[in-house]
Amino acid sequence: MALPALLTVSFAAPPPELPVATFFKQASLAQLAFSPDGKRIACLVPYEHRMNLAVIDLENRQKNLLTNFTDNDVGSLRWAGNDRLIFTKDGEFLKKRIPASAARKEPQASQRVSA
Known part of the structure; x- marks a missing residue:
């Protein structure tokens, strides 16, 4: 009885x-x-053919672009508290404060981190 059922199986x-x-x-x-x-x-997101730093606010689901580099990619990133990020670009460590308002349109300048 199982044999007729096997014969009717079609392959995708x-x-x-x-x-x-x-x-x-x-x-x-x-x-x-x-x-x-x-x-x-x-996270890193593409902007002007380069990977740039962005933050997604999970409460209001908005993405905020923090950098707008066009000459080189952001290399890596790491949180340094709830409102600061440290990241690399061109072998340098830079830091970025996260703006309180996710509605900010233009990224602000990054600061170098002293070793």
Whole structure:
């Protein structure tokens, strides 16, 4: 009795092949890191063909671009409290204070971190 049921099974078509370019596209989000209080996520996002620093406020679900570098990518990031980030660019450590208002449109200047 199970044999007729096996004969009626149809096989799905194989999934379409992905273009090679798909594997080399720039990520839309990278290096996600939660703030110590868990209210924000810092991440790298593409801006002007470079990876820049952004923060996503989880309460109001808004993304705030913190840097607008066009000459080089932000390399890595790390939280230094709930309202400060330390990140690298061109081998330098920089710090950024997170603005209280997520509605800020223009990124402010970054400060160097002294060793």
